[in-house]
Amino acid sequence: MSFSARLDAATAAVLARAMEGGPSQLARALHYAVTPGGARIRPTILLSVASACGDDRPHLSDAAAVALELIHCASLVHDDLPCFDDADTRRGKATVHKAFSQPLAVLTGDSLIVLAFDILAAAAQDGSHSDVQRALSMVRVLAARTGMPMGICAGQGWESESSINLSAYHRAKTGALFIAATQMGAIAAGQEPDQWEELGARIGEAFQVADDLRDALYDADALGKPAGQDAIHARPNAVAELGVQGAVSRLQDILGGAISSIPRCQGEATLAQMVRRYAEKMTPALPQLNAAAR
Amino acid sequence: MSFSARLDAATAAVLARAMEGGPSQLARALHYAVTPGGARIRPTILLSVASACGDDRPHLSDAAAVALELIHCASLVHDDLPCFDDADTRRGKATVHKAFSQPLAVLTGDSLIVLAFDILAAAAQDGSHSDVQRALSMVRVLAARTGMPMGICAGQGWESESSINLSAYHRAKTGALFIAATQMGAIAAGQEPDQWEELGARIGEAFQVADDLRDALYDADALGKPAGQDAIHARPNAVAELGVQGAVSRLQDILGGAISSIPRCQGEATLAQMVRRYAEKMTPALPQLNAAAR
Numbered sequence: 014m015s016f017s018a019r020l021d022a023a024t025a026a027v028l029a030r031a032m033e034g035g036p037s038q039l040a041r042a043l044h045y046a047v048t049p050g051g052a053r054i055r056p057t058i059l060l061s062v063a064s065a066c067g068d069d070r071p072h073l074s075d076a077a078a079v080a081l082e083l084i085h086c087a088s089l090v091h092d093d094l095p096c097f098d099d100a101d102t103r104r105g106k107a108t109v110h111k112a113f114s115q116p117l118a119v120l121t122g123d124s125l126i127v128l129a130f131d132i133l134a135a136a137a138q139d140g141s142h143s144d145v146q147r148a149l150s151m152v153r154v155l156a157a158r159t160g161m162p163m164g165i166c167a168g169q170g171w172e173s174e175s176s177i178n179l180s181a182y183h184r185a186k187t188g189a190l191f192i193a194a195t196q197m198g199a200i201a202a203g204q205e206p207d208q209w210e211e212l213g214a215r216i217g218e219a220f221q222v223a224d225d226l227r228d229a230l231y232d233a234d235a236l237g238k239p240a241g242q243d244a245i246h247a248r249p250n251a252v253a254e255l256g257v258q259g260a261v262s263r264l265q266d267i268l269g270g271a272i273s274s275i276p277r278c279q280g281e282a283t284l285a286q287m288v289r290r291y292a293e294k295m296t297p298a299l300p301q302l303n304a305a306a307r
Numbered sequence: 308m309s310f311s312a313r314l315d316a317a318t319a320a321v322l323a324r325a326m327e328g329g330p331s332q333l334a335r336a337l338h339y340a341v342t343p344g345g346a347r348i349r350p351t352i353l354l355s356v357a358s359a360c361g362d363d364r365p366h367l368s369d370a371a372a373v374a375l376e377l378i379h380c381a382s383l384v385h386d387d388l389p390c391f392d393d394a395d396t397r398r399g400k401a402t403v404h405k406a407f408s409q410p411l412a413v414l415t416g417d418s419l420i421v422l423a424f425d426i427l428a429a430a431a432q433d434g435s436h437s438d439v440q441r442a443l444s445m446v447r448v449l450a451a452r453t454g455m456p457m458g459i460c461a462g463q464g465w466e467s468e469s470s471i472n473l474s475a476y477h478r479a480k481t482g483a484l485f486i487a488a489t490q491m492g493a494i495a496a497g498q499e500p501d502q503w504e505e506l507g508a509r510i511g512e513a514f515q516v517a518d519d520l521r522d523a524l525y526d527a528d529a530l531g532k533p534a535g536q537d538a539i540h541a542r543p544n545a546v547a548e549l550g551v552q553g554a555v556s557r558l559q560d561i562l563g564g565a566i567s568s569i570p571r572c573q574g575e576a577t578l579a580q581m582v583r584r585y586a587e588k589m590t591p592a593l594p595q596l597n598a599a600a601r
Contacts, residue, residue, distance in 0.1 A: 031454070031455045032455065034457065034475070035456025035461045035464065036461055036467065038464065038467045039461065039464030040456065040464075043455060087417075094413065096408075096410050113467075115390035116390050116391055116463070116467060117464070117467055119388065119390065120460050120463055120464050122417065123381075123385065123416065123417070123420060123453075123460050124454045124461075124464075126417060126420050127454030127458065127460065128455065130424040130446055131450035131454065134443045134444075134446040134447045137443060138444065138447060142439070145443055146439055149428045149431060149432055149442060149443060150432065152424055152425065152427075152446065153428045153429060153432060156421050156424055156425035159421045160325070160417070160421030160422050160425065161325045161326065161329045161333060161337060161422065162325060162326060162327055162329025162330075162334065163328065164418075164421065166333070166417050166418045166421065167330055169410070169414055170332065170334075170411070171330045173330065173332045173411055174331065181328070
């Protein structure tokens with residue numbers, strides 16, 4: 014089964030269980046926030062790493078992939094709230110608080126966070142000692158990269174500081190869930206997570222720079238969400254710091270570093286290819302960016 | 308060590324770890340939301356049940372108690388937000404969004420939810436197979452009683468429905484975390500959770516009726532939070548349904564049922580005594596209530 018078919022099937026099963034018998038509006042809001050998905054980059058990276066490591070427990074890697082995507086969706090729903098980005102659109106449709114209400118958007122984010130941890134525990138509950146340990150270890154990695162002091166919540170929290178620790182900010186805000194992706198993929202397949210941190214961190218950096226470029230140069234129609242938000246909210250941004258051309262070179266350097274950081278494993282070559290594919294996905298923008306930089 | 312000393316020590320250790328190196332405002336908001344605690348009824352019930360079951364892994368029951376209290380604190384922070392209760396005060400001090408900001412209040416709730424699951428996993432990560440299984444089982448119970456379709460998020464979600472399932476609403480909104488308290492206490496001490504559900508559910512019902520009475524009859528100073536909120540928000544309420552005297556009789560019936568539902572265990576008598584103590588804590592209100600009912 015393709016990664017995308019695995020993700021669809023696992024996501025549908027999880028959502029059905031979370032919605033059954035609950036209040037119908039909140040149930041619909043959960044479904045709305047998660048489907049149809051965006052690019053699902055993080056869970057795809059997770060499954061790619063699990064695959065490269067042998068993927069001997071596909072039900073654990075599927076659970077990890079869905080859990081990670083739910084955390085990402087929860088963060089989007091909360092980030093779109095009026096007290097943060099006050100965004101009207103996301104993935105080309107109304108944001109959750111616009112389509113439902115602010116209370117339901119807060120509860121949707123909360124419920125998705127809870128569900129993410131439940132999925133990890135559910136996947137291993139009646140499993141072997143190794144399964145149960147992997148699940149617990151994935152709970153710890155996902156929590157570390159979601160909450161305080163160094164997860165995506167911390168990343169958002171840095172925006173409320175008068176003096177910002179830029180490297181902690183970037184690593185937490187965007188890098189964290191990419192690190193969770195590579196580390197959880199490795200753990201799901203029985204590998205130690207430590208050596209997988211750098212690959213996640215570098216993919217996260219590349220993604221942040223690409224996102225900064227898109228935010229600065231594209232309009233809302235192309236993005237499916239409001240454009241120019243970094244400038245409006247005076248957020249740190251690679252384009253402001255390095256200029257367009259500098260940001261493009263930076264992106265290419267980081268991706269090269271990502272590929273050379275891949276640990277030895279049976280699927281090393283395929284994984285390097287995946288990173289190159291992501292690099293290409295980010296590059297359709299480059300000719301335009303080069304033109305804009307002139 | 309007393310339950311309260313165990314809770315203080317475990318909470319302080321968890322908060323210190325969550326705050327270290329993170330953005331300082333969000334770190335302060337986490338601390339502010341959790342300390343000084345309220346009555347800590349839920350974690351005390353949890354430790355009482357664990358004790359009654361032998362408490363052979365006190366580090367697991369401590370972790371469970373703190374995790375449960377953090378989820379409760381998270382729910383208070385989010386419930387106080389302007390889009391829900393719009394409350395200015397809580398536990399006699401400014402609510403988190405008033406003392407800090409709305410973004411920090413959303414992030415505080417999110418971070419506390421994540422931290423709760425992390426604590427459970429951290430307590431068992433290098434433990435025996437039994438420890439790891441207990442931790443995973445507690446993750447599942449805590450998730451079920453926090454998220455969708457039947458946790459406290461679902462309880463809040465019912466308030467957005469045009470037609471409400473009253474029994475699902477009450478059980479989810481207030482009962483859920485009391486059920487988590489009795490079940491997690493049992494699991495931490497190696498017992499099956501199923502037979503402990505009824506005790507939690509009944510304590511939760513009693514607590515809801517007592518809270519309805521206090522909300523209807525006390526002023527904001529006595530409550531440490533805004534009064535009359537149920538009437539203002541037209542929420543279902545035992546006083547509106549049964550009158551003051553009817554609600555008082557109801558409370559006493561429920562507590563009797565709670566005591567007789569206690570499963571056979573070595574600390575059965577002590578546990579019954581604890582429920583009676585809670586009943587007394589709820590009853591100082593009764594003479595006044597009887598007067599008010601006349």
